[in-house]
Amino acid sequence: MPLLSIIVPVYNEAKTVRQILEKIDAVDIDKEIIVVNDGSCDGTDNILREIKFNNLKVIHHKNNRGKGAAFLTGLSEANGEFVIIQDADLEYDPDDYSKLLSAIKKERADVVLGARFTKGYRGSFIPRFGNRFLTGLLNLLFNVKLNDCLTCYKLFRNQMVKSLNLKAQSFDIEIEIVTRAIKNKLRIVEIPIAYHPRTYAEGKKIRWRDGIHAILSIFRYRFN
Amino acid sequence: MKLSVVVPAHNEQDNIKEVIDKIERSLDIEHELIVVNDHSTDATAEIVNKLSRQYNNVRLVENKLKQGFANAIKTGFSNVTAELSIPVMGDLCDDLLAIKKMLQKINEGYDIVCGCRYIKGGARVGGSRLKGFFSYFVGWSLYYLLGFPTRDIANAFKMYRKTVIDSMDIKSEGFEVSMEIPLKAYYLGFKITEVPTVWKERTKGKSSFRMMKLFPSYLKLYIWAIFKCFFRKMI
Numbered sequence: 151m152p153l154l155s156i157i158v159p160v161y162n163e164a165k166t167v168r169q170i171l172e173k174i175d176a177v178d179i180d181k182e183i184i185v186v187n188d189g190s191c192d193g194t195d196n197i198l199r200e201i202k203f204n205n206l207k208v209i210h211h212k213n214n215r216g217k218g219a220a221f222l223t224g225l226s227e228a229n230g231e232f233v234i235i236q237d238a239d240l241e242y243d244p245d246d247y248s249k250l251l252s253a254i255k256k257e258r259a260d261v262v263l264g265a266r267f268t269k270g271y272r273g274s275f276i277p278r279f280g281n282r283f284l285t286g287l288l289n290l291l292f293n294v295k296l297n298d299c300l301t302c303y304k305l306f307r308n309q310m311v312k313s314l315n316l317k318a319q320s321f322d323i324e325i326e327i328v329t330r331a332i333k334n335k336l337r338i339v340e341i342p343i344a345y346h347p348r349t350y351a352e353g354k355k356i357r358w359r360d361g362i363h364a365i366l367s368i369f370r371y372r373f374n
Numbered sequence: 375m376k377l378s379v380v381v382p383a384h385n386e387q388d389n390i391k392e393v394i395d396k397i398e399r400s401l402d403i404e405h406e407l408i409v410v411n412d413h414s415t416d417a418t419a420e421i422v423n424k425l426s427r428q429y430n431n432v433r434l435v436e437n438k439l440k441q442g443f444a445n446a447i448k449t450g451f452s453n454v455t456a457e458l459s460i461p462v463m464g465d466l467c468d469d470l471l472a473i474k475k476m477l478q479k480i481n482e483g484y485d486i487v488c489g490c491r492y493i494k495g496g497a498r499v500g501g502s503r504l505k506g507f508f509s510y511f512v513g514w515s516l517y518y519l520l521g522f523p524t525r526d527i528a529n530a531f532k533m534y535r536k537t538v539i540d541s542m543d544i545k546s547e548g549f550e551v552s553m554e555i556p557l558k559a560y561y562l563g564f565k566i567t568e569v570p571t572v573w574k575e576r577t578k579g580k581s582s583f584r585m586m587k588l589f590p591s592y593l594k595l596y597i598w599a600i601f602k603c604f605f606r607k608m609i
Contacts, residue, residue, distance in 0.1 A: 362511050366518045373519075 152205065153180040154247065155230030155308065159220030160198075161188040163238040165353065168197055174236065174244045175203050179251070182207065184224040185238075189214035218323030222316060234305045239353065242302050243344040250305045253341045260310050260336035263296070263328075264303030264343035273347030277354070280361050287365065288325075291372045292332050297340050299328045300364070310336070321360055322367035329371035376458055377405040377477075377533075380450030382443055383464040384412035387421060388578035393464055394425050394432060400470045403477070407432040409464075410450045413441040443582065444544065444551035447530075451539050460533045461552075465576035468531045475569040476533040485538050485564040486556055488524040489531035489571035496526070500575025505585060512553075512596060520603045522560065524568040528553050528592070531571055538564050549583060550591040557599050561606070 156174055160167055167185075174183055182205040187195050189211045198208045209223055221235060232251065236244065246264060254262045267282070285299045304327060311327070314334065318326040331338055348354050379397055383390055390409065397407055409422045411434055422434040435453050439445035447461055458480060462468050469489065476487040491498040492513050498506055509528050516522040530552040538559050546554045556566055 358507070359510060362507075362514060363518075366515050370519055 152182045152230045153232065154182075154251065155224075155228035155233045156181055156183045156236050156244075156247075157221055157224035157228060157233060158183065158185045158236045158238055159188055159217050159224065160185060160190060160194055160238040161214060161217070161220070162190045162192045162194060163353075164190070164193045164197055166240050167194055167238045168201065170236070170238055170240055170244075171201055171203070171206070173240075175206075177244045177247055179247060181205060182228070182230055184209070184227050186220040186224045187211060188216070188220040216320035216323075218316070218318040218320050218326070221323055222319075225312065225316075228308055230308055232305055233308045233311055235302060237302045239348060241346055241348055243346070246303065246343045247305075249343070250303060250341055253339055254305055254307075257339045258337065259339040260306060261327075261331050261338045262305040263298065263338060263340045264301050264305075265297040265340040266301055266343065266345040267298050273345070274349060274354070277347070277356055280356075280364075284361070284364050284368065288328070288368050291368060292329065294332055294338075296328075296338070300324055301343075303343055304328075306331075318367075320363065322363060325364060325367035326371060329368070333371075376403060376456055377401075377473075378450075378454035378456040378459045379405055379407045380447065380454065380459055380461045381407065381409045381464050382412055382437075382446035382450060382461065383409050383414060383418050383422070384441070384443075384446070384582060385414045385416045385418060386464040386579055387414075387417040389465050389576070390418055390421055391425060393462070393466055394422070394429070396466070396470060397462060398429055398432070401473065405431065406454070406456060408450050408453055409434050410437050410446040410453075411435070412437045412443070412446040440547075442547050443549045444546040447551055448544055454536070457536050458533055459536070459539065461530050463530060463576075465579060465581070467573050467576055469571040469573065472531070472569055472571040473533070479567050479569060480533060480535070483565060484567045485535045486559055486566045487533040488526060488556060488566065488568040489529050489573075490524055490526040490568040491529060491571060491573045492525045493568065493570050495570030497572045499573065501573075502585070505583070508589075508592075512592065516596075516599060520599060522599075523566045524556065526568065527556055529571070529573070531573070532556065535564075546591065548588050548591055550588060550595055553592065553595050557595060557602075561602055 185208045187210045250262045281300050288299045314330045411419045426432045437446045437449045479487040490496050513526040517525045542558050
């Protein structure tokens with residue numbers, strides 16, 4: 151059983167997917183990489199077929215089903231002791247894995263979130279503001295004090311995250327993971343991580359409608 | 375005859391001929407087209423009367439109630455003779471190709487088929503951004519938080535069975551009627567579904583939609599829907 155399962159949901163990231171996979175592969179940990187291609191139509195699937203790493207598993211969704219669906223597909227194949235979500239863009243840094251892993255072991259945490267809003271954060275105003283707003287809303291409704299609930303890097307114990315019984319199919323998986331962890335009174339720890347935001351020109355996909363979905367998700371998981 | 379198309383028209387002289395021509399061209403099922411003249415002060419009525427001589431299934435009725443979208447719709451509904459009705463806007467914004475998909479859903483047993491702009495295959499092109507924001511928020515929140523069976527409740531473009539219209543007393547006065555009917559129908563137990571549609575902002579003429587005036591009416595319906603949902607859960 152490897153130490154860390156890295157789940158990479160991918161949708162139309164032909165420009166960055168090879169690079170990020172090489173970066174992940176270069177990290178010196180006992181790992182398995184599970185890539186879930188969520189029905190990409192920009193050539194991502196061809197690029198993935200060419201990559202042959204040792205501990206790489208690639209699963210293809212025929213249609214685009216959503217980040218949640220892709221993550222859950224990956225999770226069902228994950229055999230590592232710990233599981234982490236990794237986006238297929240270059241905004242986050244796989245070198246932070248060891249930092250997060252030592253935190254989960256040292257702090258005896260159930261979930262470790264990589265927090266971005268520490269000093270030195272740069273990025274477009276609207277996603278940054280949106281994130282702050284959503285994290286603030288979540289903090290208010292769930293009575294917690296998180297710094298960054300929508301971060302990509304979420305590290306958890308494999309059995310623990312499977313026991314949360316996650317169902318969300320779209321981007322709302324991010325909210326579901328955090329809110330279920332809070333509801334189940336899991337120990338959540340935040341560790342500052344590096345973040346290199348990309349602009350919309352570079353391919354950032356999040357839009358205002360996703361913000362609405364995030365707000366609705368927070369309310370739904372609070373009152374359900 | 376299966377379908378009654380209801381076109382509410384208030385000062386649509388620039389669009390109405392094109393709307394009628396388009397509907398007649400694209401609908402190949404038997405239908406009647408009722409244009410409801412909503413107190414127009416332009417040439418809308420004359421144009422429609424001329425066209426009703428050309429197309430024998432097109433006719434004009436007058437909204438004898440107070441001027442307003444809801445009253446025009448009510449007048450149209452009280453004049454239909456078919457089992458199914460569908461309001462089509464007089465400004466060419468609706469997606470006539472969706473009508474066929476709606477008929478399929480009716481045949482599957484649904485009572486209301488909603489045109490939805492906010493699902494795959496649907497779109498909202500042009501139009502005020504603020505209005506679009508609220509529309510999207512209301513549509514998705516009712517679906518996502520209350521389990522409502524459509525993601526675009528405020529859209530007027532919906533196909534209704536006569537039993538739905540006959541079962542309720544429409545109270546709205548403005549555009550919020552398009553939200554009132556499916557909400558009430560849902561709690562009365564009617565089966566509702568949706569198909570994707572493309573909505574395009576009008577190019578000619580002026581819209582009568584006044585955000586500030588309509589916001590309280592939509593808000594009232596929204597709160598009513600939430601209240602009704604929780605009340606239902608508590609029983």
